[in-house]
Amino acid sequence: MKLYYSGRSPYARRARIAARLSELSVEEIDISPLQLEDHFMLKHGPGGKVPGLETDSGTYLCESLIITNYLNQQAEGKLMPSEGTGAEAAMELEGLGSLLMDSLFVRAMENRRELDEQSPGLIKKEAARAFRCYDALDIRLSGQSATLHLGTIAAVASLGYADWRHPDDEWRQGRDGLKTWFDEMMQNPAVAETKPIF
Numbered sequence: 001m002k003l004y005y006s007g008r009s010p011y012a013r014r015a016r017i018a019a020r021l022s023e024l025s026v027e028e029i030d031i032s033p034l035q036l037e038d039h040f041m042l043k044h045g046p047g048g049k050v051p052g053l054e055t056d057s058g059t060y061l062c063e064s065l066i067i068t069n070y071l072n073q074q075a076e077g078k079l080m081p082s083e084g085t086g087a088e089a090a091m092e093l094e095g096l097g098s099l100l101m102d103s104l105f106v107r108a109m110e111n112r113r114e115l116d117e118q119s120p121g122l123i124k125k126e127a128a129r130a131f132r133c134y135d136a137l138d139i140r141l142s143g144q145s146a147t148l149h150l151g152t153i154a155a156v157a158s159l160g161y162a163d164w165r166h167p168d169d170e171w172r173q174g175r176d177g178l179k180t181w182f183d184e185m186m187q188n189p190a191v192a193e194t195k196p197i198f
């Protein structure tokens with residue numbers, strides 16, 4: 001399989017960590033920069049976004065959730081707790097991590113627009129959403145072990161993205177449990193090696 005990514009994409013980071021955890025044969029291909037009019041990803045599909053996964057049969061998959069779930073399927077469920085409350089808690093985290101990532105991404109895009117094109121209302125709304133997500137992650141992850149699965153991968157990639165694009169959020173402030181959990185997660189080679197360089 002071939003996984004197309006750019007090193008700064010938090011969505012691609014999720015897929016990269018999942019691919020490494022799966023121990024499947026996945027070649028990671030850096031296709032940055034993405035800013036070009038006719039960049040590489042457009043040859044693969046209409047979205048032109050990373051991550052993208054070319055399967056061994058030549059099918060091209062887009063969207064991080066589809067890709068990570070496909071990898072889990074191929075790895076016979078290795079990337080998620082199998083059943084019961086552990087599985088539900090992991091799915092809950094995966095949803096929260098996805099929600100946070102989308103919110104942070106939307107706000108980052110808005111912040112990068114010209115000042116007279118920005119919507120202060122949207123920035124405020126997304127900031128409030130992100131803070132609710134930080135609190136929810138703090139409640140769920142404080143005191144938890146740094147176990148890798150699709151839920152914790154989504155959470156750690158989102159918080160790493162917040163460090164880059166929204167340092168003023170200071171998500172560690174008043175969330176000592178989440179900070180400790182994040183620091184432990186960063187000890188995992190798949191997490192550490194995919195940290196975006198900014």
Ligand SMILES: N[C@@H](CCC(=O)N[C@@H](CS)C(=O)NCC(=O)O)C(=O)O
Binds near residue numbers: 010012048062064065
């Ligand atoms: N919903 C998509 C979002 C992926 C996404 O927005 N990727 C960004 C990089 S972080 C991208 O490829 N942007 C290029 C573009 O917008 O042309 C997913 O979950 O994979």
